[in-house]
Amino acid sequence: MRVLFSTYGSRGSFEPILGLAVRSRELGAEVRVCAPPDEEFAQRLAEVGVAHVPTGAPVRPLVTTVTPGSAAGLAQRAAALMTAQFETVAAAAEGCDALVVTGPLPVAACARSVAEKLGVRYVHASHQPVSLPSPHRRPPVRRGQPVPEGPVDNQALWDEDARIAHTMFGEEINRQRASFGLPPVDNVRDYAFSGRPWLATDPVLSPWQPTDLGVVQTGAWLPADERPLPAELTEFLDAGTPPVYVGFGSMPMGAPKEVARAAVEAVRAQGRRAVVSRGWAELALIDDQDDCLLVGEVNQQALFPRTAAVVHHGSAGTTTTAARAGVPQVVVPQGADQPYWAGRVADLGLGAEHDGPVPTAESLSAALGAALAPETRARASAVAGTIRTDGTTVAARLLLDAAG
Structure with missing residues (x-):
């Protein structure tokens, strides 16, 4: 079985994917990881012997120069990330059986588009529950978008969040999908998450309350780290x-x-x-x-x-x-x-x-x-003593079992 793992973000997004890629390989899968071209990501992948496919611009300069919460330049950065998915990730996913994706919404939506085009199984995974729609909590604030004042039903806020997300990213993703020969989508957020996203968090630290969304909680994906201390x-x-x-x-x-x-x-x-x-x-x-x-x-x-x-x-x-x-x-x-x-x-x-x-x-x-x-x-x-240590094993077996 060949699996491509794709992520874009800082260490918090990269390390879970690294952990799952290594465990999947140990259970028999052939793996590669699409990740930002930053040297520290390349070095970590080289340490564990996993092939690195650089994608997008280096993330560290981006994280350390963007004003927290600011939407300035967001559209341009998102468009560049989408293009990288349709180019680099699409090429790397050729011949794969599954594509496992974490990262920002426009990245995930384009990655699913790639999987759709290639007929590859797609898995969206989140290492936190905050962005997954749930009537039990309010959605997070999106960059540059005002927060509704006063008491508002959580479900209504999530519906509004889907509308805002599509307004922010829908036109660009549909333009890129058209160039890929794919029809438009009318709800970028829900398309990216799919109907069965994986939640890579520990059920004690982060219990998921069941919703209409078919979330599969696997436990946290922490890579085994054998590096000695300096x-x-x-x-x-x-x-x-x-x-x-x-x-x-x-x-x-x-x-x-x-x-x-x-x-x-x-x-x-x-x-x-x-x-x-x-x-x-x-x-x-x-x-x-x-x-x-x-x-x-x-x-x-x-x-x-x-x-x-x-x-x-x-x-x-x-x-x-x-x-x-x-x-x-x-x-x-x-x-x-x-x-x-x-x-x-x-x-x-x-x-x-x-x-x-x-x-x-x-x-x-x-x-x-x-x-x-x-x-x-x-x-x-x-x-x-109650924190699970088998999150990567659970997720890797789900991948391999799905492949028969």
């Missing part, structure tokens, strides 16, 4: 008490110097050492004291169990990795699905949800104090 980091860990990890992943973070200072001062206020991840925000240490260490990309699965707490932005992957490690969390959500994960951490008693995206030393110290409480550590440890 020697300098291991020495730091061995030299003292468990530190607090601070990292915001692919988030650009406004005023990174102030964020780094607030984080380090908050950790010190709690009498702890700190491991600070540079991330896409390019965080740096505020002084040369030996109670802090700056790191680049590291194996979080190996690091988190050796920490006292994890301070992060609230991506699905980092939240799940920290939960599996049984370590308390402080989530400083920046946008998208991150407020959802922050709320889940707080609701489950796994840590604290920071109030707002801009931490100060005082606000972060207060949140960290709550997370470091013995009862929070005990709760995080208890929940860790």
